[in-house]
Amino acid sequence: MDQPVLLTGAGGRVGQAILGHIGDAYDWRLLDREPLPDEKIPDSVDPTDVYVADITDETAVKNAMEGVYAVIHLAGDPRPEAPWNSVLRNNIDGTQKMYEAAVEAGVEKFAFASSNHAVGAYETEERTPDMYRSHHEFRLDGTELPRPSNLYGVSKATGETLGRYYHDHHDISVVNVRIGNLTQHHPPKEYERGQAMWLSYRDCAHLFECCVEADYDFEIVYGISNNDRKYYSIDRARDVLGYDPVDNSAEYTFEGEPLDEV
Numbered sequence: 233m234d235q236p237v238l239l240t241g242a243g244g245r246v247g248q249a250i251l252g253h254i255g256d257a258y259d260w261r262l263l264d265r266e267p268l269p270d271e272k273i274p275d276s277v278d279p280t281d282v283y284v285a286d287i288t289d290e291t292a293v294k295n296a297m298e299g300v301y302a303v304i305h306l307a308g309d310p311r312p313e314a315p316w317n318s319v320l321r322n323n324i325d326g327t328q329k330m331y332e333a334a335v336e337a338g339v340e341k342f343a344f345a346s347s348n349h350a351v352g353a354y355e356t357e358e359r360t361p362d363m364y365r366s367h368h369e370f371r372l373d374g375t376e377l378p379r380p381s382n383l384y385g386v387s388k389a390t391g392e393t394l395g396r397y398y399h400d401h402h403d404i405s406v407v408n409v410r411i412g413n414l415t416q417h418h419p420p421k422e423y424e425r426g427q428a429m430w431l432s433y434r435d436c437a438h439l440f441e442c443c444v445e446a447d448y449d450f451e452i453v454y455g456i457s458n459n460d461r462k463y464y465s466i467d468r469a470r471d472v473l474g475y476d477p478v479d480n481s482a483e484y485t486f487e488g489e490p491l492d493e494v
């Protein structure tokens with residue numbers, strides 16, 4: 233594809249996981265409110281395609297969106313304990329401004345970084361910790377209603393609903409990726425929940441590449457690796473997006489050592 237892909241929150245963990253693996257795959261346009269040091273920018277990206285801007289700045293977002301084919305929208309406050317004023321501004325208002333600019337610019341696809349915390353309240357006292365274990369059959373598959381864990385989760389569920397609105401009224405293709413727990417090199421250590429929703433860096437990059445390449449209308453998918461322990465189904469991501477993850481937290485000890493090296 234000739235048109236750029238806009239990546240917001242490019243300097244963060246998810247952004248760097250993506251750029252670290254598929255940094256040469258697209259004509260990237262990168263946006264972050266923090267200046268990006270050189271080591272965070274792939275060599276192929278021209279400095280004029282790097283925008284230091286806040287996603288709540290309508291003019292800046294409009295400029296960055298010009299001629300863009302697809303958006304991977306990661307920028308926001310990622311803290312589960314984030315206060316309302318921050319998620320309202322960064323996650324809800326910022327996402328609405330991103331969508332408004334995207335439809336005005338005629339963007340075709342919009343991938344939104346949603347979260348496990350949009351549905352964290354399904355992890356009830358009765359179900360946990362059993363549901364985090366590989367023998368357990370409980371699965372969320374994206375058809376369930378949101379049940380947020382916290383106000384951050386409320387902001388992510390709201391971002392998903394903004395996508396529903398902009399898809400239905402402006403025909404932009406939307407995929408909400410409920411990301412699990414992204415860690416580099418090994419799954420979260422000594423943390424059953426985290427190991428059940430581990431997303432490795434390379435699977436993360438592959439999943440968002442699928443979001444740029446696949447054809448879809450409106451989707452909610454889970455973003456986890458192919459873990460034996462799981463309470464999220466990745467069937468929808470496989471079927472609609474062609475997601476084919478390679479990592480599995482079962483290939484590591486509970487303490488995070490690769491089993492083939494123990």
Ligand SMILES: NC(=O)C1=CN([C@@H]2O[C@H](COP(=O)(O)OP(=O)(O)OC[C@H]3O[C@@H](n4cnc5c(N)ncnc54)[C@H](O)[C@@H]3O)[C@@H](O)[C@H]2O)C=CC1
Nearest residue numbers: 241243244245246265286287306307308310345347411414
């Ligand atoms: N890391 C994880 O395991 C998970 C992440 N997510 C979501 O993925 C997205 C990225 O998360 P991380 O990379 O972990 O966070 P991060 O904090 O490492 O990166 C976020 C980036 O967005 C930028 N940013 C924040 N607010 C902004 C604004 N108003 N305007 C412009 N830039 C802004 C920050 O400067 C930062 O570089 C977030 O939306 C988060 O909610 C969801 C589930 C799990």
Ligand SMILES: O=C1O[C@H](COP(=O)(O)O)[C@@H](O)[C@H](O)[C@H]1O
Nearest residue numbers: 310311312347348349412413426
């Ligand atoms: O949405 C997010 O989820 C992950 C995992 O949540 P946790 O409660 O198990 O830590 C979190 O690490 C990340 O910061 C957040 O954005």
